[in-house]
Amino acid sequence: MPHDFASQDREQSQFRFRLGFAGVAVLLCFTLLFIRFFYLQVLQHDYYATRAEDNRISLIPIMPNRGLILDANGVVMARNYSAFTLEIIPSKSGDLDETIDALAAIIDIQPRDRRRFKKLLDESKNFESIPIRTKLTDEEVARFAANRYRFPGVEVKARLFRQYPQGPLGAHAIGYINRINAKDVDWIEENEQSANYKGTEHIGKTGLEQHYEFDLHGVTGYEQVEVDAGGRAIRTLARTAPIPGNNLTLTLDAKLQEVAEKAFGNRRGSLVAIEPSTGGILALVSTPTFDPNLFVDGIDPQSWKELNESLDKPMVNRALNGAYPPGSTFKPFMALAALETGKRTPGQAIADPGFFNFGGHQFRDDKKGGHGMVDMYKSITQSCDTYYYMLANDMGIDNIAAFMKQLGLGQATGIDIAGESVGVLPSPEWKKRRFKRPEQQKWFAGETISIGIGQGYNAYTPLQLALATATLANNGVMYKPHLVKYITDTRTGEKRLIEPKPLRTLPFKQQNIDTIKHAMVGVNKEGTGARAFAGAAYESGGKTGTAQVFSLKGGNYKESATHERLRDHALFIAFAPADKPRIALVVLVENGGFGAQSAAPIARQVLDYYLVGKEAKGPAAEDASGEESADVH
Incomplete structure (x- = not known):
């Protein structure tokens, strides 16, 4: 082809x-x-070399030891200890219920542990390690190690735990720590502390733990660890040691705090004791209290429900957040206002018929038939209402409000604990802000009358009353109340003193202050507080008070016929020694009845211990004699 x-x-x-x-x-x-x-x-050599190095080297944060909290005498109120924790990473452990059931066969896991785990699981990210059991024993650690292969995503970790060795003592002042939530993260970011909180799981939630969080936390350290392709650590390349948090030393005396809390027994209430010359808080009681140790691992829902739903409100810090009518403890300040404004002189007397008529309404005194002729001294020692009805009417609400504002009533004190309530210092301006309807905003002259005896719209925190009493005891010099005396740098041992800060010096005449203090000494010698302070080894000044909880609408008050939670609050303010006060305090017993009967005996026990070292064997007994009810109508 x-x-x-x-x-x-x-x-x-x-x-x-x-x-x-x-x-x-x-x-x-x-x-x-x-x-x-x-x-x-x-x-791109440098970029990818850095990426490769980053993949090879892992930065592991090292948590610093949280700072200690010590009382004025070195008693430890908050510390740390190391313990083993059994933790689960939900994303790696499969069926959680089956995993926990299997773990429970080798390690004791109680229902409260399961409830707490579920609560933390709801609040956490799926890849986070969540504790199912804390504080494992050595035997439990060994049992888990032998069965480790059966539980992917479960591991034992050594962690530092916060502990409050005094338990409920001073819990509202000390506060507690708990796991960081989204709100805490926002707060950390706002304060530009995100880098320092890498790996941190707990943060101060209340009290001093919260207010001094950045001092207590310390500085996070880091380890540079070389890892293989599987993410397993091969060796440590470098280490930056963490810096422990600073220690807080308080003005608070733990033993005095214990004496005060025991004096209340099972009664609800508050006590605040202040050193007048510095503003240092010596004791801050809110009872009933709670155990802050419950919150460290994450409180289980059942315990939280019991605390949160209790009628006694143990989680409320009554000293800072409770606002109460001051009752007759208001009278010494009213008397001082009268002297300073020239509305009264010490010797000027009124005839007390047992009532005061105003605007067609009769404001009754506590003593039927009245107290007879009453001067300023007698008005305080015998707690005469009629005297202060007349005085309030003569002074007017504007003068009263302006004077009491100087003493810090109805004002935040600035104490180093967050969440302080302002209370109510009544005035026509306040009423306009408080109410919406025009007919509610008008101030009526009759409302001023009740203000004069510490009733009406008056509502102050125990801390505010204690500060006002301390200012009077300190001759008009007011110091900012504070709980921390100094902060110690754990690296250098250097102490940073929290300098006593005078808020203001009130322009009161010394002779007027002396007149009021003399009358308050008379209260404990021959007046309504005499029985509670009989035989005291020191001279003190005081004033009893009884604050109405609900309106009697013209009826007579009978304690035995009144539901316990509707009974009057009992109050007592005091300072001692009378010549050179070292302590000023307020006692409030919720629904305790008469001030001399319930509150004054508690103050006596606290002052006995602080001034002469005398310690009572049990709670302060109620004075069966009672008090002439100063303001229950």
Whole structure:
């Protein structure tokens, strides 16, 4: 067959074209690969070298030891200890219920542990490690180690735990820590502390633990650890040690705090004791209290329900958040206002018929038939209402409000604990802000009358009353109340003193202050507080008070016929020694009845211990004699 040379030439031409095209394509590919290689290996060398190094090296945060909290005498109120925790990473452990049931067969896991785990699970991210059991024994750790292969995503970790060795003692002042939530994260970011809180799981939630969080937390350290492709640690390359948090030393005396809390027994109430010359808080009681240790691991729902739903409100800090009518403890301040404004002189007397008529309404005194002729001294020692009805009417609400504002009533004190209530210092301006309807906003002259005996709209915190009493005891010099005396740097041992800060010096005449203090000494010698302070080894000043809880609407108050939670609050303010006061305090017993009967005996026990070291064996007994009810109508 003859050859088809034309067809053969065409095939060879096509082959050469294909070969050339393939060669160009291969060359182009290699060129592109070379360019990519050059880009990655030369131009991006530093970037990818850093990425590789980052993959090889893991930064592990090291939590610092949280600072200690010590009382004025070195008694430890908050500390740390190390213990083992059994933890689960939900994303790696499969069916959680099956996992926990299997763990419970080798380690004691109580229902409260399961409830707490579920609560923490709801609040956490799926990849976070969540504790199912804390404070494992050595035997439990060994049992789990032998069965470790059965539980992917479960591990034992050594962690530092916060402990409050005094338990409920001073819990509202000390506060507690708990796991960080979304709100805490926002707060940390706002304060530009995010880097320092890497790996931190707990934060101060209340009290001093919250207010001094950044001092107590310390500085987070880091370990540079080399890891393999599987993420397992091979060796530690470098380590930056954490810096422990600073220690707080308080003005609070733990033993005095214990004496005060025991004096209340099972009664609800509050006590605040202040050193007048510095503003240092010596005791801050809110009872009933709670155990802050419950919150460290994450409180289980059942315990939280019991605390949160209790009628006694143990989680409320009554000293700072409770606002109460001051009752007759208001009278010494009213008397001082009268002297300073010239509305009364010490010897000026009124005739007390047992009532005061105003605007067609009769404001009754506590003593039927009245107290006879009453001067300023007698008005305080015998707690005469009629005297203060008349005085309030003469002074007017504007003068009363302006004077009491100077003493810090109805004002935040600035104490170093968050969440302080302001209370109510009544005035026409306050009433306009408080009520919406015009007819409610008008101030009526009759409302001023009740203000004069510490009733009406008056509502102050025990801390405010204690500060006002301390200012009077300190001759008009007011110091900012505070709980921390100094902060110790744990690295250097250097102590940073929290300098006593005078808030203001009130321009009161010394002779007027002396007149009021003399009358308050008379209260405990021959007046309504005499029985509670009989035989005291020191001289003190005081004032009893009884604050109405609900309106009697003209009826007579009978304690035995009144539901316990509707009974009057009992109050007592005091300072001692009378000549040079070292302590000023307020006692409030909720629904305790008369001030002399319930509150004054508690104050006596606290002052006995603080001034002469005398410690009572049990709660302060109620004075069966009672008190002339100063303001229950």
